[in-house]
Amino acid sequence: MTTITAPMHVSEQEAQLKLKLALLKDIRRSVYVYRVDCGGCNGCEIEIFASITPIFDAERFGIKVVGSPRHADVLVYTGAMTRAMRPPALRAYNAAPDPKIVVAYGACGCSGGIFHDLYCVWGGADSVLPVDLYIPGCPPTPPATIYGFAIALGLLKQKVSAEHYVEQEQEQVPLRFPTVPLDLRVALEREARRMAGYWQGRKIADQYLGYLANGDAQHIDEKIGELLNQADDPRLAEIYANLHRIYLDGSKS
Amino acid sequence: MLNLLKEVIKVGEATTKYPLESLDLAPGFRGKPVYNPELCLACAACTTVCPPNALAMDTDTEHGVRTWSLFYGRCIFCGRCEEVCPTGAITLSPDFELAAFNKNDLVVRADFKLLECRVCNRYFAPGKELTYVLALLEQAGLPGPEVAQRRSLLEVCPECKRKCNVESIKRVGVGNPVEVKR
Numbered sequence: 449m450t451t452i453t454a455p456m457h458v459s460e461q462e463a464q465l466k467l468k469l470a471l472l473k474d475i476r477r478s479v480y481v482y483r484v485d486c487g488g489c490n491g492c493e494i495e496i497f498a499s500i501t502p503i504f505d506a507e508r509f510g511i512k513v514v515g516s517p518r519h520a521d522v523l524v525y526t527g528a529m530t531r532a533m534r535p536p537a538l539r540a541y542n543a544a545p546d547p548k549i550v551v552a553y554g555a556c557g558c559s560g561g562i563f564h565d566l567y568c569v570w571g572g573a574d575s576v577l578p579v580d581l582y583i584p585g586c587p588p589t590p591p592a593t594i595y596g597f598a599i600a601l602g603l604l605k606q607k608v609s610a611e612h613y614v615e616q617e618q619e620q621v622p623l624r625f626p627t628v629p630l631d632l633r634v635a636l637e638r639e640a641r642r643m644a645g646y647w648q649g650r651k652i653a654d655q656y657l658g659y660l661a662n663g664d665a666q667h668i669d670e671k672i673g674e675l676l677n678q679a680d681d682p683r684l685a686e687i688y689a690n691l692h693r694i695y696l697d698g699s700k701s
Numbered sequence: 702m703l704n705l706l707k708e709v710i711k712v713g714e715a716t717t718k719y720p721l722e723s724l725d726l727a728p729g730f731r732g733k734p735v736y737n738p739e740l741c742l743a744c745a746a747c748t749t750v751c752p753p754n755a756l757a758m759d760t761d762t763e764h765g766v767r768t769w770s771l772f773y774g775r776c777i778f779c780g781r782c783e784e785v786c787p788t789g790a791i792t793l794s795p796d797f798e799l800a801a802f803n804k805n806d807l808v809v810r811a812d813f814k815l816l817e818c819r820v821c822n823r824y825f826a827p828g829k830e831l832t833y834v835l836a837l838l839e840q841a842g843l844p845g846p847e848v849a850q851r852r853s854l855l856e857v858c859p860e861c862k863r864k865c866n867v868e869s870i871k872r873v874g875v876g877n878p879v880e881v882k883r
Contacts, residue, residue: 505716555753558774558804562753572774574804583800584807586777591717591724596800598720606806607798608773613738613811621740621788621833623840630841647731647780654789 467547468580475521476601477510482520484540486573488527491587492554496524499590506590511597517543522600525573528556528563534576541577549600552579553593555586562586625661632698633657636691643687652684656691668692726795731778733796736771736809740790743767743813743827747782747791756782765815765824773799773807788833818858820865825858 483496499506500513514520517540529537541550552573555561560571573579583596598604625633636656641649655675659668672688717724726732748758748769755775759768771791782791801807815824816831834855839848857865 502715503717504719508716552774555755555775555777558807559772561775562777564753564775579804581800581802582774582804582807584774584776585797585799588800589797591719592797592799594720595798599800599802604720604798606801607796608733608801608806610805610807611809615738615811615813615829619739619829621742621790621829623833623836624788626840630837646784648729650784 464547468549471521471547472549472600472602475510479509479511479522479597479601480514480520481511481522481524482514482517482540482544483524483526484517484537486525486527486533486537486557487530487569488554488556492526492557495585495587495590495593496526496553499593504590504594506594506597509594509597509601509603517541518545520544520548522549522551524551524553525557525577525579526553528560528566529570529573529576531568531570534570537573537576549580550577551581551583551596551600553583553596554588555584558582558584625657627661627663628657629698632695635694635698639690639694640687643690644683652687653691656688656695660695668695726797730795730797731780731793733773733794733799734771734776734778734782734791735794735796736811737790737792738769738811740788741769741811741813742788742790742830742833743769743811744787744830746785746787750781750785752779752781753777760815762815762824765817767813767815767827769811769813771809773809774804816856818861819853819856820861821858823858825860831855 483493485493496513498504500511517523521544523540523544525537527533541548550573552558556563557573560566560569560575563569564571570576581596581600583593585592588596595604599606637650637653640653640656643649644652656672659671669692672692676685676688743758745758748754748756751757753775755772755777757770757772759770761767778793780793783789783793799807813827813829816826816828817823818825831852835848835852838851839845843851
């Protein structure tokens with residue numbers, strides 16, 4: 449068995465950065481990618497393979513997944529970097545010819561994701577290697593993957609940037625549905641969540657409360673009818689019927 | 702051969718034009734969480750539910766600042782934050798273009814001022830949240846003068862409330878909070 453004497457954390461010099469930029473310029477239409485799974489759930493792998501299938505077809509930009517780090521220009525690290533995968537990750541890094549681009553892929557690769565505080569996890573590729581590009585997502589969708597490579601290759605510009613807000617004087621938050629009684633709102637929100645689950649439930653409840661708050665209580669039947677015609681979903685019809693029943697019961701008593 | 706060509710023409714091109722053109726996303730696609738700090742109460746509901754701790758809240762009681770932060774690099778786009786937010790300050794958008802060269806570009810921060818306790822003058826809770834709670838009480842049917850009384854009670858930190866005996870809490874309640882023994 450080969451033993452690895454690489455340092456805990458590979459740091460890099462400025463000269464290497466220059467080489468990397470030169471590499472990115474040279475490989476523009478022929479990017480060889482090697483994928484290293486460092487303890488992921490394989491969701492990221494599935495999305496990487498989805499992005500080289502005909503629908504998203506990363507190969508039209510020359511992006512090709514190769515089977516050996518010795519052929520690679522770009523190393524894509526997925527997974528939260530478990531303790532056991534640190535030596536293989538370093539081995540793949542050392543095997544790739546210099547200069548090389550390291551991509552941290554997925555929430556786990558970027559920062560450890562949902563596993564960031566586990567005992568057996570280093571927490572992201574950048575805890576072991578110098579990372580050049582972060583592609584967040586859980587997993588990143590094929591378009592997000594292609595976007596990541598597109599900004600690395602200079603086809604698109606990076607969109608996100610660090611933001612920092614500071615609270616202004618006299619900032620006040622308005623109540624969401626001030627005209628709807630509190631207990632009715634709670635009852636509607638609970639029922640919608642019970643029927644549709646947490647995220648959709650909130651959306652459906654908000655839609656219904658929006659109708660109530662706008663004072664369209666009389667025309668609410670028509671509005672819901674319109675909405676249901678558009679959505680064409682029997683489950684939605686049942687949920688709205690339940691919400692409306694709660695509203696009518698509330699207004700009777 | 703001719704049949705194959707016919708078939709190919711019939712099927713057309715399956716490959717999307719992205720990134721050269723924008724992409725049609727399915728309805729209900731959960732992408733980048735967009736944050737509106739003006740609507741945020743700094744109540745920390747989102748940071749409590751966030752499964753991977755992408756959302757975090759750091760309270761500095763020395764300087765009276767509470768810092769809310771969101772790290773896209775850890776977000777799993779579950780939408781729990783959107784669901785629990787009482788004011789709709791955070792919503793998931795269909796934007797998926799999040800890749801960045803620098804980790805710091807993936808962080809959103811917001812600073813909120815904390816309120817001082819009426820008794821011990823130590824910072825303890827965000828002022829915005831307190832105002833919102835009072836507005837909610839008013840909506841729930843509490844008469845105006847009583848809301849003003851509640852304000853003086855709510856402006857005392859939990860620790861001071863605990864320290865005070867029942868008698869003193871009563872005095873705080875009727876709007877005479879300064880003479881509380883510690």
